[in-house]
Structures are given as structure tokens and as C-alpha cells.
Amino acid sequence: MTEQTYAPGTYPDLPPPSDTVGPIHWLKVNLFSSPINSIVTLVAMYLLYLSLPSAISWLFIDATYVGETRKDCAPEGACMAFIGERFNLFVYGFYPAELRWRINLAAILLVVAGAAVLWDKMPARKHMIKFAMVYPLIGAWLLSGGFFGLEHVGTHLFGGLMLTLTIGVTGIVFSLPLGILLALGRQSKLPIIKYFCIGFIEFIRGVPLITLLFVASTMLSYFLPPGTTFDLLLRVLIMVTLFASAYMAEVIRGGLQALPKGQLEAADSLGLNYGQAMRLIILPQALKISIPGIVNTFIGLYKDSTLVIVIGLLDPLGIGRASVADTAWLGLSTEVYLFVAVFFFISCFGMARYSLYLENKLNTGHKR
Amino acid sequence: MSEAQSNSTTEKCIEIRNMNKWYGDFHVLKNINLEVCKGEKIVICGPSGSGKSTMIRCINRLEEHQQGDIIVDGTELTNDLKNIDAVRREVGMVFQHFNLFPHLTVLENCTLAPIWVRKTPKAEAEKTAMEFLERVKIPEQANKYPGQLSGGQQQRVAIARSLCMRPNIMLFDEPTSALDPEMIKEVLDTMVSLAEEGITMLCVTHEMGFAKKVADRVIFMDGGEIIESNTPHEFFDNPQHDRTKLFLSQILGH
């Protein structure tokens, strides 16, 4: 190679040396950077070679995607026809078929409301946020009806994916504000508020969710005045929300404690009152720090919604279990659980990716 | 002496009478008596742990005192939140570690309090903020975040942020001691120009050059007491107390 010389100020932009870019370089750095790394790579490739072809042929090549009964399915492949057959059950539970449009509409509106909250480039976002604020009421009305001309649908007919989403969205929407209040209350100078919050958080954290769900399904009626009926799903929603809010409170408390004391002092010294200081200065920063923990709690809550099986509500997993027992379609548990797993994975992975996006977006470079 | 002193009326801006403060059993501030007139510049110095920060933080109630009276601009500081908020609106404070709000831009840092506390319309608050950012010579940084600025620039933003509330009194708690030497000057220059405009200033600092240049009075604290209070001229050339002499010899010694 010849050294070329340039007059000062005329040095051109040169491409990077060829051995630091390109696929070969990528392989070298990522897969074969050291002897141990190379061995791991080779072992992993061998395992993939053993498992992948059979998995692919089971799931795709030999699989049967359309069919009426178990007999239509090729024995050596996945019987996905069954999933298709039961798809509506998985999605809508036992909701009356002629009213399923209400679930669809609620889902579409949920996407709109969710986009308004989560996506800051949403057109007319200010108004859409207002819509998102009232969405929980609209959603509840659409799903269970009973007012303004919508036929009432009992919550015992809720099931499948829509049940998971109902529990998950309700829990997420209400546990965050409740968790914020609990976290702030825990720091209160007023002993009553402080010890109430500590007691609540520690009690809820100290009891397994299953226990709370049993309490919701059976014992709560002892505490309520006799004769009052209180919808089972509503009780579950309350319990799940309270449960998540206790964890949320602790996650947010971690964020609050990570803030330097000077932030509140600066806010105070400028004359902001407590509410303004929290809303404008402390919480935006504390919540930002807490995003990974908050999303973690959301994901946990979302998956914990499968526990409602124990009190007789059928979420996708519950429906999957019931389907596996169907004599016309025996021996299909792998397909059913795979389907349920993929469904949960997609939702939870989505939340995790969103949290990363949010962290990057909110990063204002003050961590220098 | 500075011009402000000759202009200053005898109107009292801050009155501290027989003020005592404890942290638990620890008596941090002992029988503090201090009167500050409108437009006066006061520099407070003293060894570490002598209670300087605690004292000026009592003036805007970042710390609570247990005994005695503090009256700021005619408002007595009690547990009444209304009084506290009223005092804080009139008193600006600049901290050693800037305490800018990292999630807001420089401009938003400056407009936040005027908009929410003074209910100034946003456009007007931004205009004022730009004027003050120009005063501290960093208007071009308005849309950056604090994390993208140097320490000296951050401290000047913090000064501008306080000024945007148009306070009558400014408190400074060691505004330059977290800064590299080359940045100290830019912050001190800002403070000198501020002093020349006649605002009442209380400044905890060990920058003796600054004290000589702008202070009307220098206060020396030790062990939670005000040991000596005098004009800079007398204070530096003719200190009365042994502890003051010792302190001055240490601080001017290097």
C-alpha cells in the first residue's frame, strides 16, 4: 500500500478498512472471536442442525392447517386445523356469536386509545388522549353492556384472549396511577397515610395472588352486606389491580429514591407547590428511571392473568386445557400450548420492545 | 464600595432574630441575628460544617428552624404553607450542584416556574427566559438539555432560571465550588453583573476576590454562630476574632 499525502485541510473521508466491515468481519467478531466462542458456535449449530429440520417439518411441511376432525390431520405433523377450528373460542370465549362485533369494536378502539397514549406522533393527540381517558368506561360498556341499548352479557361468558386483554388492560391502566399514589403516600410526612400505604403494600406483597383470587371469589361476600351481588370478574379485576399496584409502588419508590434530593429542593425554591413539583419534576424523572421495572410488572401482571383458571374463569390457557380434553381431538396438547405460548410471547415481547423504545426516546443525555 | 450600597435604603429585606436550629440533638445554628437591607450584598464564609448552607436554606424554608423569627420581605416564615410559598416566589436560589431539571430543555427549565407559579402566558415566559439567557450569555443553548452543557454553562442556566421568577432576593450556596477553575470566572462575572443591578444577594462562597469586589458585608460563621460581620475592607484587613484570623490565614494562605 502506498501512503498518500494530502495538503492540510484537504484530507478526504476514506472508507473504513475492509477487514472491519462486511459479513466476514461480523462472523469473526460475533461467532468466532475466541476458541471458546468458536466451540460454542459449533455446538449451537450442531444442535440447531439436529432440531430445526424436524421442528420445521412438524410445524410447516407435514402440518395440517385445514380440516374438520382429528382424522383429517396427518399423524406425523402438527394438527393446526384444530386451532383454526377452535379459534373463535380462543379469541372470544363463550361470548354470544352474534354479539362478537362488540368485542371487535372494543379491540379497535383499544388500539386507537393505546396508540394515542403510547405514540407521541399520533395526529390530534390531545383529543385522542381525552378519548383514551374515557376508553375504560367505553370498553366496559361495550363488553358487558346493560346500558344505552346494549344487551347485557354476563361476565361468566367472558373467556379466551378477550378475558386476558380485559384483565391485562384493566390491571395496567389502574395499577400505574394507584402505584404512584402508594409510592408517594409511603413517603408522606403524615403518619396515617404513610403507615396505611406501607401496610397495604407489605400485606399485598406478602400474599400470593392465587390466595387473593380465592378471597375475591369466595370470601369477599362475607365482608359485603348480605344480599349484595358483586360480579366475580369485577372482583378479580380489583384484586389483580391491587396486587400489581403494590409491586408498582415499590418499583416507583426505587425511581423516586434514585433522584437527587436537589431536584425537589430546586422545585421548592422556585415556589412550585407539592403537586406541581411531583407532576412536573419528580414523577417524570422517577417514572423514566422505573420504566424497566414498570414494564416488568406489567408483563408479570399480564401473564398472571392466567391464574384466574383456579376460580373457574377460562383465559386462553384455560380454554386450551379444556380443548385438550376434547375426545374428538385427543392428543393435541403440544399444538394448543404452543399456540397459547406464542400468543403470550408476542404480547409480552411487544411490551418489552416498547419499553426499550421509550427509554431511548426519553434519554436526554444527562447521564454523561 | 459598590454603588448599590450608597443607593440602598434602610428598608429591611430579611430579618432573622434569635434563630436556633437543631438536627435532632445537634445544635447547628445558635442564636442567629441578621438583618439584610434591600439591595445589600452579603458574603458568608466559614469553615466546612459551620452551618452556612443551613442558615441560608432557612431563609427560603428548605430547612425549618425551631426557635426565633425569620421575616422575609415582611412575611414571617411559619408552618403556614401560604407564607412559605409567598417567600419562595420572591427568593431565588442557586445551588452548588446546579440542580437543573435534566428532563427539560434549558428554555423549559427557565419557563417552568413563571408559567406554573406566576401563571405567566407561555409566549411571554419564553421571551423573558430568552432575555435572561442572553444576560448570562448562553441564548444559543436554549433548546439543549442540561446534560449537554458544561458545568459553568449549567450554573449560568441555573442563575437565569432563578432570575426568570424576578426575585427580590437571591441566595447562592457555593455556586462555584463544583466548577473547574476556567468556569468559575464566567459564573462569577455573571454574579458581579447581577450585583451591580441592585438585587439583594446572600452568597456563601470562598471566592474572596468576589467578596472584596461586590460585598457590602462579609459574615464569618463557625460552629453554628455568626462570629464576625463587617465590611470587606475591615474583615480582610482587620479581623477582630482569632478564629476569623485563623480561617483567613488558611484560606488566603494558598
Ligand SMILES: Nc1ncnc2c1ncn2[C@@H]1O[C@H](COP(=O)(O)OP(=O)(O)OP(=O)(O)O)[C@@H](O)[C@H]1O
Ligand atoms: N440533614 C442533616 N441532618 C443532620 N445533620 C446535618 C444535616 N445537614 C447538615 N448537618 C450538619 O450540620 C452542620 C452544618 O452543615 P452545613 O451544610 O450548614 O455546613 P456548611 O457550613 O454549609 O459546610 P460546607 O462548607 O461543607 O458546605 C454540619 O455539621 C452537618 O454535618
Ligand SMILES: [Mg+2]
Ligand atoms: Mg454548605
